[in-house]
Amino acid sequence: MNDGVRAATLKFGLFAIVAILIPVFAPGYALQQVAIAIAYAIAILGLNLLMGFAGQICLAQGTLFGVGAYVTAILNATYGVSPLVTLPASAAVAAAIGLVIGLPALRLQGLQLAIVTFGIAAAFPQLLLKMKSLTGGVSGLSIDAPEAPSFFSDRPELWLYIISLTCAGVGALLVSLMLFGDNGRALRAQRDNPQIAQALGVNLTRTRLWAFAASSALAGLGGGVFGIISGFISPESFLAILSINIVIGSIVGGVTSIVGAFLGGLFMVFVPTWTSDINLSLGNLIYGLALILIMTVARNGVTGFIEKWLSMTFRRMASSRRQIETREELI
Secondary structure, three states: OOHHHHHHHHHHHHHHHHHHHHHHHOOHHHHHHHHHHHHHHHHHHHHHHHHHHOOOOOOOHHHHHHHHHHHHHHHHHHHOOOHHHHHHHHHHHHHHHHHHHHHHHHOOOHHHHHHHHHHHHHHHHHHHHHOHHHHOHHHOEEOOOOOOOHHHOOOHHHHHHHHHHHHHHHHHHHHHHHHOOHHHHHHHHHHHOHHHHHHOOOOHHHHHHHHHHHHHHHHHHHHHHHHHHHOEEOHHHHOHHHHHHHHHHHHHHOOOOHHHHHHHHHHHHHHHHHHHHHOOOOHHHHHHHHHHHHHHHOOOHHHHHHHHHHHHHHHHHHHHHHHHHHHHHHO
16 A cells, blocks of 8 residues: 555545544534535535646535535525425536536636636626525525434534535545546646647547536535535625635635535635634734635645645655664674
8 A cells, every 4th residue: 555545445444434423522512613614615615626637726615515505405494495405406407507507618728717707706796686486585494494304403513513424425436536537637637738638639629517516516516515504594695795705715625625615614614703702803813814824834834734644654654664773684
């Protein structure tokens, strides 16, 4: 087993242990906040697929997140559909809209694409207000809590946590499958050098559009989960700053990391709260300084820093074993 496989195995093992231990030690409200962080992580996971592996920037991920939340809310509040049943529809509608947003990516790159997608994010809350008959406008929409099994009756937050973690696990599995084999190689090839990738037979149009669709589907799924956990949504929940925060979460966790998406979601939810608790008036300043510190110490994100540290540790252990074996042979 090489160092990379060992590091990945250890990383996912630690993640699984933490996921199991969180409900044991986290009180009800904190567990619900973790569930919301996981919902954000699903959207960050989609952005990692698009930005880290496909090389396409999108500042409308918060909009697609909101689309998923509103699909769940509308189907539940207006048509009485069970919240959990609405999640595939949330992902599908967001994917369809993501395809439309991805069309400019066929001609625009870099800053131009960022400006276009951020414009969509800025317009989305106003569109929700204009579509008052469907979205509820300023009043928002309520979402019924999903019916929990009898053994979760005393801890409804645990049921919500399991729902969010299950959806995140499905999303992580799908991304892993997408990155495996020819699709993953085509995605990385068009990111690294589109001209060479096209010369090798990669269909740039199809590859970029399916990357946008898959990323958007994950954002919509995360938004649906967010709506179920929150129980209420309004346009205020999906301002343009949400898209920026999702990008920040992606960078902090690591744009080419699946586990990093979950760290980014936790950063989005808990760090602003902690900085405000330290000093309410200086909360944004402390948040900015914390972000700068993280990016200074871990330029490839927190998971990149952990992987580098684990790799160095394994190399030192291997070097120590070789030295011991050499000494024993000499003796």
